[in-house]
Amino acid sequence: MKLFNTRLALALVACFAAHGAMADEVQVAVAANFTAPIDAIAKGFEKDTGHKLVASYGATGQLYTQIKNGAPFEVFLSADDTTPAKLEQENEIVAGSRFTYAIGTLALWSPQTGYVDDQGAVLKKNAFTHLSIANPKTAPYGLAATQVLDKLALTDTLKPKIVEGQNITQAYQFVSSGNAELGFVALSQVYKDGKLTSGSAWIVPASMHEPIRQDAVILNKGKDSAAAKALVEYLKGPKAAAVIKSFGYQL
Incomplete structure (x- = not known):
């Protein structure tokens, strides 16, 4: 019985170690308007994937400057589509990772x-x-x-x-x-x-201003991050979509 308990304990330790190895942290630059939604999304993301989301908030222009100055962000949730497009042209993002996650109101x-x-x-x-x-x-x-x-x-x-x-x-x-x-x-x-x-x-009716199309990208620092890739997939999924819509965004 003692040998069995020892083997069981070792198996459990190995299991938890493997889970810990798979779990990771993703550093995310988030446009200030998306503070409440990403906080809500983070809870589900962490529960469903085991990865931890660490967010930094600010104006899109300010976050762009921080990214260009070497900030350790792996994913960028912008408040527009032009800034991520600019980063793409400057080869600062993972090719093909740019997508619209919300349209602001x-x-x-x-x-x-x-x-x-x-x-x-x-x-x-x-x-x-x-x-x-x-x-x-x-x-x-x-x-x-x-x-x-x-x-x-x-x-x-x-x-x-x-x-x-x-x-x-x-x-x-x-x-x-x-x-x-x-x-x-x-x-x-x-x-x-x-x-x-x-x-x-x-x-305000959307016709009174240019569309506030909000794009997300995986930055070069997140190229090899499983957590960064998992977050992008989660943002495209139904659970995140429900949260985003509940805050008045369009998809």
Whole structure:
């Protein structure tokens, strides 16, 4: 019996060691608008694959600079499709790995119930002090916000009232903290399971700005990473798709 127990113990140790060897960590650069979805996806990914997802968040332009400066990212989830395409042209990604994981939705939001109407007329009324947007030079959602203001012929009128966040997370924080009465945010920041989580919002029609097509790539540092490949496959699967859609993204 003692010999049997010893063999069983050794077998279990070998099994756990093999599982540990297969499990890996993947370093992921994530556009700030996708913070909540990737946090939710990470739980299922880690449970289903054994791999651990370690995310770093920021504006797409800032993350691009970090990647070019040698940051240890293996996968990049961008807030646009142009930055991953640029990295592809610069031979910074694994060939054939680029794909669209989500199409973003822009929203004009206020934490105050009833403050923002469902047509965005609050912008034309101009009865507010500050309007928050993300930096349009580095954040695709910020660029989309400026395109909406151009479309409404409000750029010059509202320019003195605009406060810029470094990324979409900071743009949201300006509004949620009360430093701005309203602001353009990613719908995913204020939306879950088919409804607003707080306040009032105008979900901006996609026709009012260029599509916010969000692409993902495996970077060269993730070329030989089983965890990086597993994450990309997981993002293309039904479980991740359900999470992504629940935050108001299109697929």
